[in-house]
Amino acid sequence: EQPEVKEITNELLKQLQNALHSNTHFSEQVALSLKGIVRILEVLLSLDFFKNANEIDSSLRNSIEWLSNAGESLKS
Numbered sequence: 001e002q003p004e005v006k007e008i009t010n011e012l013l014k015q016l017q018n019a020l021h022s023n024t025h026f027s028e029q030v031a032l033s034l035k036g037i038v039r040i041l042e043v044l045l046s047l048d049f050f051k052n053a054n055e056i057d058s059s060l061r062n063s064i065e066w067l068s069n070a071g072e073s074l075k076s
Contacts, residue, residue, distance in 0.1 A: 009039070012032065012036050012039060015032050016029070016032045016033065016036065019032055
């Protein structure tokens with residue numbers, strides 16, 4: 001069972017705050033920031049964000065093409 005997103009996020013933010021307050025562990029600050037970015041991407045992927053974005057993009061492209069063709073046929 002996966003831990004709750006809020007739990008992971010809160011723990012990550014606490015670790016990052018501690019590293020930033022001490023201001024002595026630059027590499028730890030960078031590592032925690034990268035860990036946060038990875039976590040955000042994992043959440044987006046788990047929500048099928050990119051899959052849905054591709055489907056929306058494809059649908060929009062088809063609509064644009066149809067509208068362009070319709071506009072051209074009206075000119076004729």
